[in-house]
Amino acid sequence: MTITTAGPRPAGESGPDGGGDGGDGTPARDRWFPLACYATGQLVLLGWWLALHPGLMSPDTVSYVRHVTTGPWTATHSVAYDALLRLSLRVTGDLSPVTLLQTTAMSAALAHLAGALRPYGPRRRWLVAAVGCAALLPPLGAFTVTMWKDVPFTICVLLAAGTAAGIAARPRAGTRHGDGTPPGATVPDGAPAPARPRGRAWDPRLAALGAELLGAGLFRNNGFVVALVAAALLVPLLPVARRWTAAVAAVAVATPPLLLSIGYPALGVAPPPRVFAYQTVFGDLAVAYAERPGLFDRGQRELLTGIAPIDTWLRGATCHTVTRVYFDPDFDGREAERRVSEVMDLWRGLLVRAPGVILDARLCRAALAWQVGSTAGEPGGELYRFSLRDPVLPPGWEGTPVAAVMRGRPLSEGLRAAALSALDAAGAHRLEWLLWRGALWCYLCYATAALARRRTGSRAVAAVAAVVCAQQLGVLLTNTAQDFRFMVTPIIAGVLLVPTFLREARALLSPR
Numbered sequence: 463m464t465i466t467t468a469g470p471r472p473a474g475e476s477g478p479d480g481g482g483d484g485g486d487g488t489p490a491r492d493r494w495f496p497l498a499c500y501a502t503g504q505l506v507l508l509g510w511w512l513a514l515h516p517g518l519m520s521p522d523t524v525s526y527v528r529h530v531t532t533g534p535w536t537a538t539h540s541v542a543y544d545a546l547l548r549l550s551l552r553v554t555g556d557l558s559p560v561t562l563l564q565t566t567a568m569s570a571a572l573a574h575l576a577g578a579l580r581p582y583g584p585r586r587r588w589l590v591a592a593v594g595c596a597a598l599l600p601p602l603g604a605f606t607v608t609m610w611k612d613v614p615f616t617i618c619v620l621l622a623a624g625t626a627a628g629i630a631a632r633p634r635a636g637t638r639h640g641d642g643t644p645p646g647a648t649v650p651d652g653a654p655a656p657a658r659p660r661g662r663a664w665d666p667r668l669a670a671l672g673a674e675l676l677g678a679g680l681f682r683n684n685g686f687v688v689a690l691v692a693a694a695l696l697v698p699l700l701p702v703a704r705r706w707t708a709a710v711a712a713v714a715v716a717t718p719p720l721l722l723s724i725g726y727p728a729l730g731v732a733p734p735p736r737v738f739a740y741q742t743v744f745g746d747l748a749v750a751y752a753e754r755p756g757l758f759d760r761g762q763r764e765l766l767t768g769i770a771p772i773d774t775w776l777r778g779a780t781c782h783t784v785t786r787v788y789f790d791p792d793f794d795g796r797e798a799e800r801r802v803s804e805v806m807d808l809w810r811g812l813l814v815r816a817p818g819v820i821l822d823a824r825l826c827r828a829a830l831a832w833q834v835g836s837t838a839g840e841p842g843g844e845l846y847r848f849s850l851r852d853p854v855l856p857p858g859w860e861g862t863p864v865a866a867v868m869r870g871r872p873l874s875e876g877l878r879a880a881a882l883s884a885l886d887a888a889g890a891h892r893l894e895w896l897l898w899r900g901a902l903w904c905y906l907c908y909a910t911a912a913l914a915r916r917r918t919g920s921r922a923v924a925a926v927a928a929v930v931c932a933q934q935l936g937v938l939l940t941n942t943a944q945d946f947r948f949m950v951t952p953i954i955a956g957v958l959l960v961p962t963f964l965r966e967a968r969a970l971l972s973p974r
Contacts, residue, residue: 491586492580492586495576495577495580495586495589495590496573496574496576496577497573498586498590499572499573499576499577499589499590499593500569500570500572500573501569502590502593502594502597503568503569503572503573503593503594503596503597504565504566504569506594506597506598506603507565507568507569507597507603507606507607508565509603509877509881510565510597510603510604510606510607510881511558511561511562511565511607512872512873512874512877513872513873513874513877513878513880513881514604514607514870514872514878514881515558515561515870515871515872515873516556516557516558516561516867516870516871517557517558517560517561517564517607517608517609518604518607518608518609518848518849518850519608519609519849519852519853519868520608520609520610520848520849520853521849521853521854522539522610522611523609523610523853523868524853524854524855524856524868525538525539526539526543526544526547526609526611527547527551527557527864527868528856529544530544530545530547530548530551531551531864532856534732535730535731535732536731536732536733536734537683537722537726537731537732537733537734538683538734538735538738539611539683540611540614540615540680540681540682540683541680541721541726541731542611542614542677542680542681543611543614543681546560546563546614547560547609551864551867555863555867556867557609557867557868558867560609561606561607561608561609564606564607564613564614564617565606565607567614567617568597568606568613568616568617568620569597570621571617571620571621571624572593572596572597572620572954572958573593574620574621574624574625575620575621575623575624575627575926575955575958576589576590576592576593576958577624577628578623578624578625578627578628578631578922578926579627579922579923579926579958579959579961579962581631581922582914582918582920582922582923582962584961584962584964584965588961589958589961591961592957592958592960592961593958595957596954596957596958599888599897599957600881600884600885600887600888600897601847601885601888601897601898601946601950601953602950602953602954602957603881604848604881604885605848605946605947605950608848608947610947611681611682612681612682612947612948612950614677614681615677615678615681615682615685616947616950616951616954617677618674618675618677618678618681618685619674619678619688619692619929619932619933619951620951620954620955621670621674621677622671622674622675622678622692622929623925623926623929623930623951623955624926625667625670625671625674626671626692626696626699626700626925626926626928626929627922627923627925627926628667628922629665629667629668629671629700629701629702629925630696630699630700630701630920630921630922630924630925631920631921631922664702664703664706665702665706668702668706668707668710669710671696671707671710671711672710672711672713672714673714675689675692675693675710675711675714675715676689676713676714676717676718678714679714679715679717679718680717680718680721683718683722683734683739684936684940685718685936686714686715686716686718686719687936687939687940688932688933688936689711689714689715689932690711690715691931691932691935691936692711692928692929692932693707693708693711693712693714693715695928695929695931695932696711696925696928696929697711699921699924699925699928700921700925701921722734735795735799736799736802737795737798737799737802740802740805740806741784741788741942742784742824742827742940742941742942743805743806743809744778744784744787744788744793744798744805745778745781745783745784745787745788745823745827745942746809746812746819746820746823746824747766747775747805747808747809747812748775748776748778748779748784748786748787749779749780749781749819749822749823750812750816750819750820750823751766751772751775751776751779752775752776752779753779753819754816754819757812757815757816757819762808765801765804765805765808768794768797768801769793769794769797769798769801769805770787770790770792770793770794771792773792774787774790774792774793775787777790778790780840780841780842780843781822781823781826781827781842782826782827782829782837782840782841782842782843782943782944783827783842783843783942783943783944784827784942784943785842785942785943786842824938824939825938827941827942827943828937828938828939828941829843829944830845830899830900830901830937830941830944830945830946830948830949831900831901831904831934831935831937831938831941831948831949832901832904832934832938833899833901834895834899834901834902834905835895836891836894836895836899837944838891838894842943842944843944844944845894845898845899845944845945845946846943846944846945846946846947847889847898847946848885850882850885852868852869852870853868855868897953898946899946899949900933900934900949900950900951900952900953900956901934901949901952902956903930903952903953903955903956903957904930904931904934904952904956906956906959906960906963907926907927907930907931907952907955907956907959908927908930908931909963910923910927910959910962910963910966911923911924911926911927913963913966913967913969913970914962914966916970917966917969917970923959923962926955926959929951929955930951930952930955930956933949933951933952934949934952937949
């Protein structure tokens, strides 16, 4: 991954922030800009790491650690993230190196995306400030130091957004450059438009984009859905050969499912139960039965009661989450696994006979992706954020070395007190729409892309918006609960796009 910088200016010319030529046609401040962004993000995130060392944990974290210690190791979560934890335990005997690495990778991702936006945004100082703000915001800072597979997933998606923006700005072989500006014109920050390519169809940055999309699929089992949607949206935007772009994306999208079905079992990692992948189906059936029981005949009702009592289906009939039925103690996972084909036949039949019921349940469950306001007042609509307590460990773990490293050990009590106070303040219900939900930030990304496209013809900001849209649509397709971590990418991208949005909005409103 190469951190993107702004385009070159003529030798000796100063940019809008000043700064002389660095000797290679790049202003000195532009040469230091990526490092300034990285250092800002790293410094702030290091403070979160010291405060919450070794990192925040959840029941998922316990599952990860169980996979690589007592076993059995299954692919119900990210095998790649499990492997990182296993390596950390074997080499250092601790888990904190993983969260420290997450702060480094997130800082690089912030710098990478800020560098890609630099030619289309305001002064450098405002982008550096946006990076610092993204790292300082309590939800985002604490998220980065949480032992969740969703953290490296988010990092990969942000890197893909930055890389796609850089490729989209590459000139096309035609009358206009890759960002939409005519030959000889200047891009928004005053830099001359880059030279037209010499017919090379392959852009080395496509390999980076493919690796980043692949990482999204490796660090979240359904991440390949986001990669697939992102690829479909990016192909028309990228000025390099579309066949190469599609081929790279195809490899990135196809590899994770192949690993789940063939690769991981060959390494001794058991595949996840089929019912684990169909959690949303059970949620749909619970809602459908509660709302329209007449859709189910006697045999179909017997299928449901063979898996869980009718009361369990009715208790779990909230469209906002599947956890109330799937994780109910009376839900028989083994029976559900045995009869999963019958369950899928029932669900497909309902999709044909009553598509509105299924669609309504899916849209309700995906409210996290599109609804700006909170769903906390509705059954199952409470937003899950973080667990600030030490996780509950399985029987027999107490007193073991693994248990010791899964306890909070802040390296600065003062920073910990400040971090907990900031998280408590940010948790105010009236701030949920702004700090914890990604929908507003999705819409800000789309507005910024539209404004930039209208004024400059830029595809770069549209490429970032395309990746954000892929994340939003991925949640619409696969969401299981109202969980803040599923929409972190749009929040971070949106914060970094605020300076660009303000610049474009000011240009739109300014008298000509």
